[in-house]
Amino acid sequence: MPTKQEKAAFAKRLRDLLEPLKIRGGTKLAEQFNLRYHGERPVTTQAAHKWLSGATIPKPDKLRMLAEWLNVKEHWLHYGPAPGANARPLARGEKYPPSPETIELASKIESLTPKDRFLVEEMIVRFYGEDATGE
Template identity: 45%
Template sequence: MDKARSDNVFMHTESDKVEFSKRLNLALKSLPNQPLNAAQIATQFNLRYSKEPISPQAVHKWLTGQSFPTVDKVRTLSEWLNVSYEWLRYGVKQELRMSDIDKLMLEYFQKLNPTQKQAFLNLIIEVTKK
């Protein structure tokens, strides 16, 4: 059975589990009121998850690279932690999409010398103050 077919039945490698746990721990560190223990994480997760609740033991296994959550659980985690599903699940960074004008501004900005860049940055800061 191949990996793309179904995460729910795919046997994840030890490396998959460890890498997922690193990303999960990193995302959790961005939350306010850190650190959270496994029971607190399970409680917060269960408030957002409509299916059967998870246990602190399940969270502990995710955090320590012993197990890998199902697709729906990864999706719930990504929404709660405000990270992309692709990054949390696969480690793939979401591509930054820029408008044409943003690309043009970046292109011109990169041509400036350091003094000009600082002056431009100061101007942007001043213009955007409210």
Template identity: 45%
Template sequence: MDEKAEFAERLKSAMLAAGYEPRPGVLEKGFNTHYWGRAITFQAVSRWLRGLSIPEQDKLVVLAEWLGVEPQELRYGAGVTASAKNKKKRWDDAVTGPEREVLQDYLTLPAPQRKTIREIIQTYVKANASNK
């Protein structure tokens, strides 16, 4: 199955889960009620549901908010969300206590000072690698 068809299946599932029948007329009316830009046509939403196109990012965000799902999950599937959560968990598990405080302090510094700190750290890493 190609990317557009997979998106169409996720869109249909999200509509059903939110209590909407996955039909172009329902999608057109519901989407346009929530979208702040120029109204989307029946043909455009029909193409989304048939797996012929994928909406642009601004429209995808509105769809996701309306249907109560995460935009990245609607666009790419649950696997992407799970992967991101796993990476965050690994980071949270690895960075604790004093290291976390230092990183939080680092993020409050102005960009030129952050650059200097990065260069210092990279110098230490290179020196440590050459000592092995």
């Protein structure tokens, strides 16, 4: 369950993305969101207000739609930038620069035998699907 701080940070990212679109309230957000969202239940004005005020974070399907509409990565919209990364949202397909921890992990994987590297790759594919391999 997200903490108060996580919900507040999400709300700030959402408001910052909506500002250039001149969308400032729950009514306008719900209206514009529902024009794009074709799920079972449209968003109510009250739910949109809760997103903007930091009371709640949208369910995954609605979060995905917000990210697509606002042209940012779903992960960034939900969780924010990676630690030490700049606060700018990433466009779809853009990646955060590797952290020192990621570089260290990649070096360790690279030093494995080919058989063990293959096993690590198979685990990644199992956890994240075929797209994790970059294909």
